[in-house]
Amino acid sequence: MTDLTLTTRRERPFDPPETYARLRERGDVHRMRYADGHEGWLVTGYAAARAVLADQRFSNRPELAHPPLASRADLAEEIRSQEFEVPPGFFLRTDAPEHTRYRKLLTGQFTVRRMKQLEARIEEITEARLDEMEAAGGPVDLVDAFALPIPSLVICELLGVPYEERAAFQEDTKILVSLDARASDALAAIGRVFTYLYGLVSRKREHPGEDLLSGLIEGGELTDDELTGVAFLLLVAGHETTANMLGLGTYALLADPAQLAALRDDPSLIGNAVEELMRHLTIIHVGPVRTALEDVEIDGHLIRKGESVTLHLPVINRDPSRFPGGDRLDVTRPATGHLGFGHGIHQCLGQQLARAEMRIGFAALLRRFPGLRLAVPADEVPLRADMAIYGVHRLPVTW
Numbered sequence: 001m002t003d004l005t006l007t008t009r010r011e012r013p014f015d016p017p018e019t020y021a022r023l024r025e026r027g028d029v030h031r032m033r034y035a036d037g038h039e040g041w042l043v044t045g046y047a048a049a050r051a052v053l054a055d056q057r058f059s060n061r062p063e064l065a066h067p068p069l070a071s072r073a074d075l076a077e078e079i080r081s082q083e084f085e086v087p088p089g090f091f092l093r094t095d096a097p098e099h100t101r102y103r104k105l106l107t108g109q110f111t112v113r114r115m116k117q118l119e120a121r122i123e124e125i126t127e128a129r130l131d132e133m134e135a136a137g138g139p140v141d142l143v144d145a146f147a148l149p150i151p152s153l154v155i156c157e158l159l160g161v162p163y164e165e166r167a168a169f170q171e172d173t174k175i176l177v178s179l180d181a182r183a184s185d186a187l188a189a190i191g192r193v194f195t196y197l198y199g200l201v202s203r204k205r206e207h208p209g210e211d212l213l214s215g216l217i218e219g220g221e222l223t224d225d226e227l228t229g230v231a232f233l234l235l236v237a238g239h240e241t242t243a244n245m246l247g248l249g250t251y252a253l254l255a256d257p258a259q260l261a262a263l264r265d266d267p268s269l270i271g272n273a274v275e276e277l278m279r280h281l282t283i284i285h286v287g288p289v290r291t292a293l294e295d296v297e298i299d300g301h302l303i304r305k306g307e308s309v310t311l312h313l314p315v316i317n318r319d320p321s322r323f324p325g326g327d328r329l330d331v332t333r334p335a336t337g338h339l340g341f342g343h344g345i346h347q348c349l350g351q352q353l354a355r356a357e358m359r360i361g362f363a364a365l366l367r368r369f370p371g372l373r374l375a376v377p378a379d380e381v382p383l384r385a386d387m388a389i390y391g392v393h394r395l396p397v398t399w
């Protein structure tokens, strides 16, 4: 039996845990014991990770997967999933052909025209947050003032949440994405968000707008239950992830004056810097997790039907065979090809939107506050070590 288990505890704020980085030196694929005692696998190498994600003999259905981690975050998730079975429309956790149907409908909604409109709104939303920060004066918590509200308001735009309902909606989604909320509070918030989204779908049916939900309704292929599940997925997939990239990304830049100066000196580097921050920071601590539907050979290892495979994306995105010197943050490095948005059929549906939020968000923040700096010693920034998505709990800054 293997001794290897999974932990999210990191020795340094911007680097993955050393155990797994060292493991990668010994090979791409390793046996690992899961939280329920299952003998599954851990992937630490880039080539093997792409092979798993591209192979449809691996399933993403939740009822097949074993839990890789017995952390507080996973416990909370477990409690939630017992009360709330994966709803119809939550297509991330489905396989082809069910997944294909949803994915096609959704991809059709991310049109060039809609993305252009959204980008214009992201710019307005970002400037409004910066105005508020400036008026309040430093120090402020950048997570609360900037990193959380931007993706939250962008999801409101996408779903067409009316302006007067946004404050209440944001309050509930904030509880929902903070896994440190008490399980009972989180469950209550999930319930309210579901009820709200279901009502929103019904109203859009009566009075369609320009938003994505209205577009899906117009297509006429999805039931109200399915539309509610889709809306919920977009909310949970697009909110906490983007917020933590904005928070942790700013912290990483402030902690690395040379990289910050490089970006300030040449703002045209921003697109590249976003890719590099995605690669270097890789905020998905653990996973994706997949389960073999039949025996599959990966990198010379026989993965048997029913065995789960966990990808360690933070370590994979530093694989020196793909990213030489990958332990260094370098905003000039061509970082495309990283797996921070996944790969294969489930590759992030919202990646263009997420990139736009980060590009616009980081650039506007640095432009507005040329003297932006941490308001506490760097080692006092509280890190989300035991959350499903890594990042900072708070980021006190001043300028």
Ligand code: HEM
Residues within 6 Å of the ligand: 060, 091, 092, 093, 103, 158, 233, 234, 237, 238, 239, 241, 242, 245, 283, 284, 288, 289, 339, 340, 341, 342, 343, 345, 346, 347, 348, 349, 350, 351, 353, 354
């Ligand atoms: C920096 C921010 C983001 C990161 C790091 C991220 C990361 C990911 C990853 C790794 C996956 C693949 C999961 C898997 O294979 O199991 C994924 C899927 C997904 N993401 Fe994102 N994401 C981000 C932002 C967004 C945004 C803004 C949206 C939508 C508004 C979004 C919507 C989705 C959806 C719907 C899926 C499921 C796709 C499918 O199953 O076909 N994500 N994301």
